[in-house]
Every structure is written in structure tokens, then in C-alpha cells.
Amino acid sequence: MVYSESGGVTKTTTAVSIAMIAAEQGKRTVLVDLDPRAASTKWLDVVPAGDGLHVGAILGDEDPQGWGEDLAVRTAWSENLRVIPSARNVSNREADRADHAELRLRTALEGISADLVIIDCPNRQGGPLTLSALNAADTIVYASTATSDGVDGVAGARRTVAQFHHSRERIGAPVTLTEAGIVCGGVRETIMSRPAVASIEELRETGMLLLPLVPERAIIQEVRLTGDWYGNFRKGAPVLGAYQAIVDQVIR
Ligand SMILES: Nc1ncnc2c1ncn2[C@@H]1O[C@H](COP(=O)(O)OP(=O)(O)O)[C@@H](O)[C@H]1O
Numbered sequence: 001m002v003y004s005e006s007g008g009v010t011k012t013t014t015a016v017s018i019a020m021i022a023a024e025q026g027k028r029t030v031l032v033d034l035d036p037r038a039a040s041t042k043w044l045d046v047v048p049a050g051d052g053l054h055v056g057a058i059l060g061d062e063d064p065q066g067w068g069e070d071l072a073v074r075t076a077w078s079e080n081l082r083v084i085p086s087a088r089n090v091s092n093r094e095a096d097r098a099d100h101a102e103l104r105l106r107t108a109l110e111g112i113s114a115d116l117v118i119i120d121c122p123n124r125q126g127g128p129l130t131l132s133a134l135n136a137a138d139t140i141v142y143a144s145t146a147t148s149d150g151v152d153g154v155a156g157a158r159r160t161v162a163q164f165h166h167s168r169e170r171i172g173a174p175v176t177l178t179e180a181g182i183v184c185g186g187v188r189e190t191i192m193s194r195p196a197v198a199s200i201e202e203l204r205e206t207g208m209l210l211l212p213l214v215p216e217r218a219i220i221q222e223v224r225l226t227g228d229w230y231g232n233f234r235k236g237a238p239v240l241g242a243y244q245a246i247v248d249q250v251i252r
């Protein structure tokens with residue numbers, strides 16, 4: 001899962017990049033868009049296979065077995081990459097407090113024909129959506145920018161993860177969720193501002209900052225509008241190279 005409790009800190013860019021790079025390496029990959037804003041769904045320009053056939057169908061079903069496979073939609077980017085799309089009304093699921101609802105995503109993904117599943121999380125503090133991801137994931141990648149928002153979002157996310165671990169330990173359940181590290185994206189390399197330098201230093205002090213820092217390139221924003229993969233453009237190469245190096249560190 002790619003997670004932070006701040007918005008605009010490169011979660012979606014990181015999730016989509018890891019998923020696509022893994023797919024290009026030959027791994028059968030499924031990207032789960034768990035954010036009601038549906039940014040990764042829109043970027044990859046995928047439409048649900050039918051009415052209501054988005055991630056909300058998993059979260060709202062008491063018996064979601066097999067749903068992951070059924071909802072995963074093929075993409076034009078790679079034959080190895082499928083997406084479980086999101087939709088606006090997935091945010092209604094935040095009000096769903098049914099017993100064990102937080103285990104539905106995990107159940108839905110069990111046995112899915114994929115080597116890797118990446119979850120693009122919303123920036124919510126805890127809540128059913130985040131809890132669903134925490135229960136389904138085995139690895140967390142935090143996403144941040146070189147800003148105080150980025151640092152705060154990671155700190156909040158780490159507190160939520162620590163609480164999740166405590167609650168699991170209290171009931172004697174095994175904890176298999178590991179923190180792979182923090183990706184720092186969209187970094188302006190040339191003239192770095194004082195707050196940017198200070199934020200990177202704070203991320204470094206956690207001992208979890210993954211290197212290289214991902215550089216800022218305008219093409220990353222441009223491809224969102226055209227539905228393209230930036231890896232197909234020469235201008236995207238520095239960003240692609242950085243995320244490739246990160247994939248080598250976070251995918252076991
Ligand atoms: N390396 C980068 N260079 C330039 N812009 C970037 C880069 N990474 C992310 N962005 C832009 O920053 C904005 C926020 O990124 P996004 O991945 O959507 O964050 P989040 O999912 O945390 O809200 C988007 O407009 C995205 O295109």
C-alpha cells in the first residue's frame with residue numbers, strides 16, 4: 001500500500017509508477033484505486049466493467065470472495081497491468097461500520113491471479129478505507145514531498161500504522177505488515193528551498209528515506225491529462241529511473 005495522511009504528496013504517482021514498472025518487468029500486477037477521488041483510475045483511463053463494478057462493490061459486500069478478480073480491468077499500458085477502479089461514491093464506505101468490513105478488501109484479493117497488488121490509498125486518518133488497506137497489505141510505502149505537508153502526512157500515517165500494530169498485538173494476531181520506507185517525490189533538484197532541505201532532513205532522520213529522491217518534471221503532470229505513461233517519453237526518463245531504483249528496494 002502507498003500511504004500518507006496528506007493530499008498532493010505523490011501517493012498516486014508513486015503507486016502507479018511502482019505498478020507499471022513491475023508490470024513491465026513481467027509481474028502480473030493489479031493496481032487497486034482505493035481513493036474516491038479516483039486519480040489513478042482517471043490517469044490510466046479505465047472504466048469499470050459495468051455499473052457499480054468498482055472497488056466500492058468489494059467494500060460494501062458481506063461476501064466479497066472472488067470480487068478482486070472480477071473487478072480488475074485491463075489497461076492499455078501493459079498486458080500485465082490491471083486496475084480495480086474507484087468511483088466517487090466509494091467515500092460512502094467511510095460511514096460503513098459493519099462488523100469485519102475492514103477485512104473485505106483482503107478477502108476479495110485472496111487468490112487473485114497476480115504476482116503483485118498495489119493499493120493507492122486516500123489521504124484519510126484511519127477510517128474504514130485505510131483500515132481495509134492495512135488489513136490487506138503486507139508492505140507499506142509512504143509517499144512524501146519535500147514539504148512540511150509531506151513530513152506531517154508521513155508522521156500521521158506512521159502513527160496510524162503503529163496503532164494498527166498495537167490493536168493486532170492486543171488480540172494476539174500476527175503482524176505481518178512491514179514499512180518498506182518513504183519515497184520523496186517531485187523534488188526540485190536545482191534550487192532547493194530552505195524548507196525543502198529541512199523537510200528532506202526530517203524524512204532522513206526517520207531512517208526510512210528511500211533513495212534516490214524522485215526529481216520534479218513537468219511531464220509527470222502533463223501525462224495525467226492525456227492518460228499516458230510518462231515512461232514512454234524521453235522527458236520522463238529521470239523520474240522513471242528513480243522509481244525503478246525504488247522498486248528494486250521495495251518489491252521482494
Ligand atoms: N516527479 C514529479 N514531478 C512533477 N510533478 C509531480 C511529480 N510527482 C507528482 N507530481 C504531481 O504532484 C501532484 C500530486 O501528486 P499525486 O501523485 O496526485 O499525489 P497524491 O496522490 O498524494 O494526492 C500531481 O499533480 C502530480 O502530477
Ligand SMILES: [Mg+2]
Nearest residue numbers: 011012035039
Ligand atoms: Mg492520490
